[in-house]
Amino acid sequence: MAERKALPIGVFDSGVGGLTVLKSLHEELPNEDLVYLGDTARLPYGTKSPASISRYAGQATAKLQEQGIKLLVVACNTASAVALETLRLQMDPLPVIGVVEPGAAAAVQARPRGKHLVLATEATVGLHAYRDAIAGIDPDAHVDELPCEMLVALAEEGWTTGAVAEAIVHRYVDAFKEGDFIPNSVILGCTHFPLLREPIASAFDDDVTIIDSASTTAAHARELLASAGLLHDAGGSLRFMATDGASRFARVGGMFLGKRLTRADIEIVDL
């Protein structure tokens, strides 16, 4: 086991959004080596067919397996919703974590029988990934799902605070401040949205719990590695691979990671 402990954790996303998950993993597990792969040449996954998404995710996983990884984190809501079981077979006996299950579990734990509002992309909402995951844990929970595509563009543009961010968030969520469904839990169900935590939180009352699936996924990864005796204590490196666009990856990804990246930090790979 000594050797396996020292292997990196592989993190996969269709683009740069999963870097919010990488950031949380790095904070939660500062002594683990992390290797990230963004399939930027084929994003967005959300508009692709499930068969294509599974195939792409399988190719990305194979590339990470070549590096030798001890755990795969699928830091992409669409791939988590569509391809998690396929990737578990491919990685067997090594573990695979998606972002949807930890986020759903954390929401239920914070608000049993709660009223959960899922903010996500159109693709994730269409798959009802969080609704189904929450229903599987807490049948008494109420869930509503809201597609918020503009928040993705907002995060990628880096306008994460200020008047424009506030106006857009309010336009999406003000309908949930009164009426039949007033949430007590708001799930950031897209890897881009942790960047917008501040304007989202301030659009709701203080007693609404904000669930960040990046940090809940990182906490779940720590628990899983600890229980398997696979925690490492001498790493901490970050590696970045992408399938296209090193400059854009560095510029936008740097914001998501909260750390300056340059073009030279990104290795372009073929899948």
Place this chain on the structure above:
Amino acid sequence: MAERKALPIGVFDSGVGGLTVLKSLHEELPNEDLVYLGDTARLPYGTKSPASISRYAGQATAKLQEQGIKLLVVACNTASAVALETLRLQMDPLPVIGVVEPGAAAAVQARPRGKHLVLATEATVGLHAYRDAIAGIDPDAHVDELPCEMLVALAEEGWTTGAVAEAIVHRYVDAFKEGDFIPNSVILGCTHFPLLREPIASAFDDDVTIIDSASTTAAHARELLASAGLLHDAGGSLRFMATDGASRFARVGGMFLGKRLTRADIEIVDL
């Protein structure tokens, strides 16, 4: 020539944005049959390599050639910038029109030696398509190019008027209200942006000319067909093909076209 006159005009885009061009063509040429193909399965083109874009555009053109068309309109700025010459060879001797050249020509005509601000996607700005096209016609012109990705999301969300649209437009363009480069012409250099003409125009002074490349492309198509004796007088039908996502195409595309579309109006094709 009688037979060729009656053939439809083919219109191609990576997604639904080109429907603003289709709308302008239908207004300018109400007696022409129009057939539209959106390569929605592979959008966005802007992040792909030039070789991939050329290949995809060639496949889309071949599909439209199968329908029998008399003119191809490339209603996609990225494909116009990257693949126009390749597509001209493929369509030869039939004509091909892109969106960049008519927009650039109209801007120069309206404002000789002008100061042109091009609002476009990051991809189009990176290719300097409008800057180079304008420089080729009017070497004394000044051009600045501004990537405005949020405007794409704004148009697709349908928030084309109101406080959010105004706040976003102002955040982009207010830097051009004073300083060294104050434009007297603003080019809507993305097929999505004609939907946002109102908030964009109102963010500038009244003496700034707004150039809509959708309507200038339609005007150019009419001139070209007229001079070739290929104008039809008994058509007017619209047909829609897409490579994925009929529901989303109908919903978002309907806004771009300014006409209600249903899922059943969209034929899903393989390229």
